[in-house]
Amino acid sequence: MAETKKFYQLTIPERLERLKSDSRLEESDMKAFSGETGLTNDIADHMIENAIGVFSLPIGIAQNFRINGKALQIPMVIEEPSVVAAASNGARLVALSGGFEADSDEPRMIGQLQLVHIPDLEQAKTNVLARKEQILKMVAEVDPVLVSLGGGPVDLQVRLFPQTPAGPMMILHLILDVRDAMGANAINTALEKISPYITEITGGAVRLRILSNLADLRLARARCRIHPNCLTMKDFSGEEVLDRIVEAAAFAEVDPYRAVTHNKGIMNGIDAVVIATGNDWRAVEAGAHAWASRDGVIRPLSHWTKDSEGCLCGSIELPLAAGIVGGATRVHPGARAALKLMNVSSSKELAQIMASVGLAQNLAALRALSTEGIQKGHMILHARQVAMAAGATGEKIEQLAAELVQSGTIRIDRAKEILKNL
Incomplete structure (x- = not known):
């Protein structure tokens, strides 16, 4: 019997055919991936202003992923060589030891409402908090469908800034559970709804009403544990590779110049999945790098250590605000096919996949950098x-x-x- 070719050894038509046979994708999905019936000029013209056409990027499939016991093929859109291969290689190493474990917070996002020219900041705060339940009820009435799905308003917080370059300010934080959406539209609409009432009870003037992209209530985490035997290379023992990875990771822990590049490599993988699924990669990038700098100095998003049994342990945690409904995720044929390929059931699961891809990407990069070099x-x-x-x-x-x-x-x-x- 002839040996089955590996995915990367196939031609593009053969890869598409294998994807179709290994998944629940249909011929229309294959055509969306190939570009035959992907994003059209007509769709593009309704997505952005002044559209003149579409701009294509390669889409590849990362192999070997096992996340929470589920085998996955993961679509990645990126122009940089070696990223898809690195993610696949990192996932292969982790799969040899059982795969990734991942979890994520409830999909809660923060909406900010800015008030200025308030006569009495403390009194305004008291007035708002005294009417918190009433305000949250107003928010719930904005989107009853979201509430019926288990989402909706969660909390209302007040932050006072007595001194700013533009004078005293009060900032309201509306916490909204957005379920399977990214959440920007839901939050911005809710803020618009409550603005007149907030103006009335504070005596101030409303200015900005906008989602925050520092989604620190919506963190995703992934972990892996790899036996040194799985890390063996041609000229290096598994134990030596393990120690070199830990040493390389420690470099990023203490030096911000290295930490930035370390995190950029992680985002190579995450961004590629964010783009493939029609999500906002700029928002994810902004939140991730802000999270990495939350203590005033940029730190690595991932951490690698050697445990008492001599195994390599990796972990990652970062904000991941990505949805599976709304926006380009439903408009772009390729994004729909990408989500269908992964059989993603919730925004939480998608965030867990993205975190795992970032950790796999980081593992492959550290292994290469600390041994034969990244350039080979x-x-x-x-x-x-x-x-x-x-x-x-x-x-x-x-x-x-x-x-x-x-x-x-x-x-x-x-x-x-x-x-x-x-």
Whole structure:
């Protein structure tokens, strides 16, 4: 019997066919992934202003993920070489030891309402808190469907800023459980609804009414534990690789210059899933980096240690405000197919997947960086882009890329020189 090819060894049509056979995806989903019936000009024109067309990015499938006992193939949209391969490799290492465990908080988001020109800050605070239940009832009436699904208003908090560059301010925090949505529209609508009443009871003037992207009430976490035998490489024992990963992670713990790059690598994986599912990657990025800097100095989002039994233990925690309903998640055909491929049942589950991908990405990067170096694998993939930039097409792309790697000089001028002789 012929050996089954690995996913990366297949052609694009073969990969799509395997995806279809391994999942509940239909032919229409395959066409959305391939671009045949993806985002159209008509849809784009209704999504943003002044649309002139669509801009495509590659979508790949990360393999080998097992999260909370569930095997997953994870769609990732990204232009950078080696990210999908790294995520798949990191997930493979974790799967050898049982996979990821992940959890996430309830999908609670914060809406901020700014008030200025308040005659008496303390009295205004007292007035608001005395009417908290009434205000929350007003919010609940804005979206009864959300309430029926188990969501809706959770709390109302008051923050006073007696001194700011623009004078005294009072900021209300409306905490809303947004269920399976990202939540921006629900929160902004609720803030608009209560603004006139807040003005009346405080004597102030309402200014900003907007969601906060520091979603620190909506954290997602992932963990893994890897036996050193699973980390063995050609020139390194598993124990040596483990120690090197811990040392590399410690570098990020103490140095903000390294921590920024460490976290950027994590976000390579997370952002790619956020984009694939039609979510707001700018919001996720902003929240993640703010969370990493919450004590005044940027810290790594992930942590790696060696436990008493000699195993590598990794963990990650960060805000992840991503939804599976509303916005582009329902409008973009590719985003719909991506969610369907993962069979995601809630926004909490999607956040857990994203956190796991970030941890897998980080593991693969630290393993490569601390042993053979990041360039060995990355530059092989980068060589293909250089080959295409030099003008190579068809089979010559792989030929030229191979020669560039062999020469050890992966530059556009060298690529053009070699291409003349192919």
